[in-house]
Amino acid sequence: AAMRSRAEVDATLQTAKLNPAELLPAVHCLSFGPQAGGGECCLLQLEPGLCAELEAGHSLVIRGEKDEHAVLCSKDKTYDMKIADTSNMLLFVPGCKTPEQLNADPASCNIIHSQIAGFSNNYWELRRCRPKLKKLRKLLMEDPYNGPDSQKDQTSTFSKYTTEDLLSLIQASEEEILHQLQVIDACKIEGYWRILDFDYEMKLLNHVTQLIDSESWPLSKVPLCACLEELGSLEPREMIEHILVSYGRKYVDAGEVFFEMHEDKICRAIAQMLLQNAVKFNLSEFEEVWQQSVPEGMTTRLDQLQGLALVDKSSRPETIFLLKVEDLPEDNQERFNSLFGIREKWTEVDITPYIQDLCAEKQTVGALLTKYARSSMLNGVKVYNSRRPIS
Amino acid sequence: LAQWVLVELQGEVEPRQSGGLAGSLLGDLHYTCEGVPVLIVGHHILYGKVVQLEKPFAVLVKQGGAPQPSPAGPHGHYTVTALIKTKLLFRTRPKPIITHVPKKV
Numbered sequence: 001a002a003m004r005s006r007a008e009v010d011a012t013l014q015t016a017k018l019n020p021a022e023l024l025p026a027v028h029c030l031s032f033g034p035q036a037g038g039g040e041c042c043l044l045q046l047e048p049g050l051c052a053e054l055e056a057g058h059s060l061v062i063r064g065e066k067d068e069h070a071v072l073c074s075k076d077k078t079y080d081m082k083i084a085d086t087s088n089m090l091l092f093v094p095g096c097k098t099p100e101q102l103n104a105d106p107a108s109c110n111i112i113h114s115q116i117a118g119f120s121n122n123y124w125e126l127r128r129c130r131p132k133l134k135k136l137r138k139l140l141m142e143d144p145y146n147g148p149d150s151q152k153d154q155t156s157t158f159s160k161y162t163t164e165d166l167l168s169l170i171q172a173s174e175e176e177i178l179h180q181l182q183v184i185d186a187c188k189i190e191g192y193w194r195i196l197d198f199d200y201e202m203k204l205l206n207h208v209t210q211l212i213d214s215e216s217w218p219l220s221k222v223p224l225c226a227c228l229e230e231l232g233s234l235e236p237r238e239m240i241e242h243i244l245v246s247y248g249r250k251y252v253d254a255g256e257v258f259f260e261m262h263e264d265k266i267c268r269a270i271a272q273m274l275l276q277n278a279v280k281f282n283l284s285e286f287e288e289v290w291q292q293s294v295p296e297g298m299t300t301r302l303d304q305l306q307g308l309a310l311v312d313k314s315s316r317p318e319t320i321f322l323l324k325v326e327d328l329p330e331d332n333q334e335r336f337n338s339l340f341g342i343r344e345k346w347t348e349v350d351i352t353p354y355i356q357d358l359c360a361e362k363q364t365v366g367a368l369l370t371k372y373a374r375s376s377m378l379n380g381v382k383v384y385n386s387r388r389p390i391s
Numbered sequence: 392l393a394q395w396v397l398v399e400l401q402g403e404v405e406p407r408q409s410g411g412l413a414g415s416l417l418g419d420l421h422y423t424c425e426g427v428p429v430l431i432v433g434h435h436i437l438y439g440k441v442v443q444l445e446k447p448f449a450v451l452v453k454q455g456g457a458p459q460p461s462p463a464g465p466h467g468h469y470t471v472t473a474l475i476k477t478k479l480l481f482r483t484r485p486k487p488i489i490t491h492v493p494k495k496v
Binding site: 024030060116 | 392393395396397398399400401402403411412413414415416417418419420421422423424426428429430431436441446447448449450451452453469471472473474475476477479488
């Protein structure tokens with residue numbers, strides 16, 4: 001279409017009975033650009049902070065396989081994406097000036113020919129969500145690392161994952177993924193992220209705790225160098241350091257590297273080792289064996305097992321069994337269904353470790369319970385059960 | 392990043408001639424001295440207002456011309472082409488322009 005002239009614009013104003021004296025001198029003649037109907041442009045409504053991130057040059061990434069709902073990731077946050085429809089027509093116009101901009105630049109053109117780049121009657125809305133990290137553990141558990149002598153590792157045809165691989169497969173921001181890799185004690189071996197096979201991990205831990213015992217080192221001051229020297233012939237040095245990092249806090253004192261061992265984490269790991277061998281245990285027998293199995297100087301406590309094991313106080317004698325929160329579903333409703341399938345009624349104290357990770361930013365466990373459970377009193381204690389009948 | 396403007400109109404925009412919208416004129420956009428946007432579209436005058444968006448928009452352009460977004464979400468690579476922080480909202484009912492045919496004297 002030919003570009004409109006000033007004369008044509010003025011004629012239209014006259015027909016419309018608009019007084020040019022009441023208008024700013026500049027006019028935008030809007031037309032549809034060549035790509036306008038193509039549907040290649042879409043609108044994304046930005047949550048606070050994202051606009052600033054984009055202007056600072058950071059990127060946003062949309063992640064998700066074909067069978068997953070897409071999420072949008074900034075460098076440290078994850079958002080669910082949802083289409084919002086509007087009954088209005090939204091046109092996106094490059095180079096269109098506002099009255100302020102026109103007034104600020106008196107020399108601006110009299111006629112601005114603006115091409116509408118695209119139009120839509122919907123846009124993507126964002127809602128901050130929990131990063132979908134369960135898949136991360138699942139991928140790394142496909143091929144846990146069993147040590148350098150493991151036959152499987154050499155001939156393995158399983159997928160191994162680099163950071164880039166994980167970034168393209170996991171619906172979470174890079175920071176959330178890297179943080180989670182730390183939380184699950186993953187380590188990089190030959191450029192691939194690996195999780196240790198649990199038995200191998202316990203073997204490494206055992207080397208270290210035995211050494212601590214035989215050298216009579218205080219649990220709060222375990223020297224890295226000595227560990228590497230003494231154990232280097234048994235296991236790769238990287239693995240020895242990795243187990244110290246996983247189960248201790250690294251610090252430097254007088255130029256030397258030491259580790260303050262996490263008593264709770266070590267006791268918890270040893271409990272897992274004991275509990276995974278049977279469906280359930282007599283509680284008092286377990287507590288005795290557990291205390292005897294942990295390193296000298298460490299004290300076991302049941303609260304170390306939150307999210308790992310569950311005590312059944314209704315059975316006679318009382319029993320304990322392994323129940324790992326990371327094995328449970330990631331979706332809120334599915335998680336609650338699963339928990340109520342395991343036990344009909346839960347106290348808040350018992351259920352909290354198994355739903356804590358579901359809390360969104362600023363959401364409390366209480367709010368989750370109100371939404372997904374129904375409360376009642378049982379023997380003077382408040383308990384929660386399912387809102388719906390469990391088949 | 393380029394800054395674009397959103398123009399929000401009630402209803403739908405249809406081409407006068409068949410053959411799609413690409414390349415065709417929409418209308419003239421003026422502002423009054425007080426900064427009120429005035430859009431002349433066909434035989435209508437629309438009065439609107441300038442709105443600073445509380446939640447700005449990003450304009451995403453799909454790379455590689457893949458199929459339309461699926462219900463599960465937009466898949467593929469997108470580039471942020473522009474940001475939109477301002478919209479011109481035309482919500483008032485369009486006033487029709489009645490054209491006089493001048494009588495020949």
